[in-house]
Structure formats: structure tokens, C-alpha cells
Amino acid sequence: MNSGNQDAANPLKGLSEAKSGKGPPPVHLWNPPFCGDIDMRIAQDGTWFYMNSPIGRKPLVQLFSSVLRHDADGNYYLVTPVEKVGIRVDDAPFTAVRMAVEGEGQRQVIRFETNVEDEVTVDAAHPLRFAPEEGTGGLKPYVLVRAGLEALVSRALFYDLAAAGVVQDGWFGVWSSGQFYPMQKASEIGLGP
CATH class of the missing domain: 2.30.270.10 (duf1285 protein)
Structure with missing residues (x-):
């Protein structure tokens, strides 16, 4: 990932603030700076991977999924109030x-x-x-x-x-x-x- 922001390498940054209340957070209202792509992928069968390792903790996958956004550029992003990072999706998220x-x-x-x-x-x-x-x-x-x-x-x-x-x-x-x-x-x- 190319980013001047040291915290961009941590995909957990900002998620605790993002996930509050019921239902998914209002990611469509957030416009944070793009901090680069991270090595995260959602496989066709719905398995989430980080650095080629499956994420085995369902609550963590649910947390990530709550801040997932599909933008008009066709790309998928994890979005918090403070950053936006790109991820890969093989088919549907x-x-x-x-x-x-x-x-x-x-x-x-x-x-x-x-x-x-x-x-x-x-x-x-x-x-x-x-x-x-x-x-x-x-x-x-x-x-x-x-x-x-x-x-x-x-x-x-x-x-x-x-x-x-x-x-x-x-x-x-x-x-x-x-x-x-x-x-x-x-x-x-x-x-x-």
C-alpha cells in the first residue's frame, strides 16, 4: 500500500468509532481520504481473507462488512469516518x-x-x-x-x-x-x- 499515513496499514483503525448503534453505520455519508489498498479479499464463497489468510472470527468479518462500500468507480472500500481503504471482491461481497x-x-x-x-x-x-x-x-x-x-x-x-x-x-x-x-x-x- 502506498500511503503517507502510517495508520492506513491498520484496517481496524476507526472501526470501533464506526460501529455504534443498530444497523450498519452511514458509510454513504462519510468522505474520508483514500489511504490506499490493503491486502484484503472477499472470495466468491464469501470467505474474507487478510494477507492471504482467512479471517476466522465471524464478529470481525461482520464488523468489516458493516463498513463496506461499493462506490461508483466499481471498487469496494472499507470506510470509516477517518479513512477509506480499497479491498478486492471476487464476485459479490x-x-x-x-x-x-x-x-x-x-x-x-x-x-x-x-x-x-x-x-x-x-x-x-x-x-x-x-x-x-x-x-x-x-x-x-x-x-x-x-x-x-x-x-x-x-x-x-x-x-x-x-x-x-x-x-x-x-x-x-x-x-x-x-x-x-x-x-x-x-x-x-x-x-x-
């Missing part, structure tokens, strides 16, 4: 690891819990999206957790999500909170004309 489905049809509601224990109800503010999976021809589902931060829905949950799907206007997809989230044209998977 979070992984959806649990799912609950209540109701059916247009009244169906889908909820996810992430690997850092964020709870998300799929709705207009937290939509699902389906992206092509490179090299397989399959789909990868994502749910918006907060402010540009998504969770990749795990493969096992994707099967459960597909089991909750229906055909609507020529598309196969799922309903949640009165919104329909299309996955694929029904005709492409043998469910329509």
Missing part, C-alpha cells in the same frame, strides 16, 4: 446462505440471510437479478442487500429458489413482495410454447 419462502403466487415473500447475518426481504428496494454464469450457460442469482452491495445466492439455495418459480407472461421466475423477478424465457427451458 456477501453470500445468501439461508432462504425462507412464505405464501405463494403474487403474495409470495422470499427472505434471505447472508453469511454475515444480514436479513433481506426480496422487494422493490432489494431486488433479485440473474446474471449469466461464465463458462456454464447457467444463471447466477444475486439479491441487493444494501447500497450497491449484493449477495450471491448459493447454488443450493438457487435450486430452492427455482422450486418456488412459476411461469408469468412467457418467463420463468419468482414472485416476492408483489414483484415478479424473471429468470429465463419459459420456452428456453421447455416450459412454454
Whole structure:
């Protein structure tokens, strides 16, 4: 990391002040100086690494995740009131690891819990999206957790999500909170004309 700030090498600096109260801190309101990149990475499976070693303490991962921000430049940063450091994210910063489905049809509601224990109800503010999976021809589902931060829905949950799907206007997809989230044209998977 290239920085004149000696404290920038310590990713814990400022986190104790940042994490207070309930819910994630207002990182979108903070505009501290950029202090460089640190050797931190979030793997596709949601594992956080610091200097190529997995961070095994879940409370520490939750603390870091609470000050994570995805900026308009496409990069991910840990942001505190006093500094901003860049980290690498292989795919999405979070992984959806649990799912609950209540109701059916247009009244169906889908909820996810992430690997850092964020709870998300799929709705207009937290939509699902389906992206092509490179090299397989399959789909990868994502749910918006907060402010540009998504969770990749795990493969096992994707099967459960597909089991909750229906055909609507020529598309196969799922309903949640009165919104329909299309996955694929029904005709492409043998469910329509």
C-alpha cells in the first residue's frame, strides 16, 4: 500500500468509532481520504481473507462488512469516518446462505440471510437479478442487500429458489413482495410454447 499515513496499514483503525448503534453505520455519508489498498479479499464463497489468510472470527468479518462500500468507480472500500481503504471482491461481497419462502403466487415473500447475518426481504428496494454464469450457460442469482452491495445466492439455495418459480407472461421466475423477478424465457427451458 502506498500511503503517507502510517495508520492506513491498520484496517481496524476507526472501526470501533464506526460501529455504534443498530444497523450498519452511514458509510454513504462519510468522505474520508483514500489511504490506499490493503491486502484484503472477499472470495466468491464469501470467505474474507487478510494477507492471504482467512479471517476466522465471524464478529470481525461482520464488523468489516458493516463498513463496506461499493462506490461508483466499481471498487469496494472499507470506510470509516477517518479513512477509506480499497479491498478486492471476487464476485459479490456477501453470500445468501439461508432462504425462507412464505405464501405463494403474487403474495409470495422470499427472505434471505447472508453469511454475515444480514436479513433481506426480496422487494422493490432489494431486488433479485440473474446474471449469466461464465463458462456454464447457467444463471447466477444475486439479491441487493444494501447500497450497491449484493449477495450471491448459493447454488443450493438457487435450486430452492427455482422450486418456488412459476411461469408469468412467457418467463420463468419468482414472485416476492408483489414483484415478479424473471429468470429465463419459459420456452428456453421447455416450459412454454
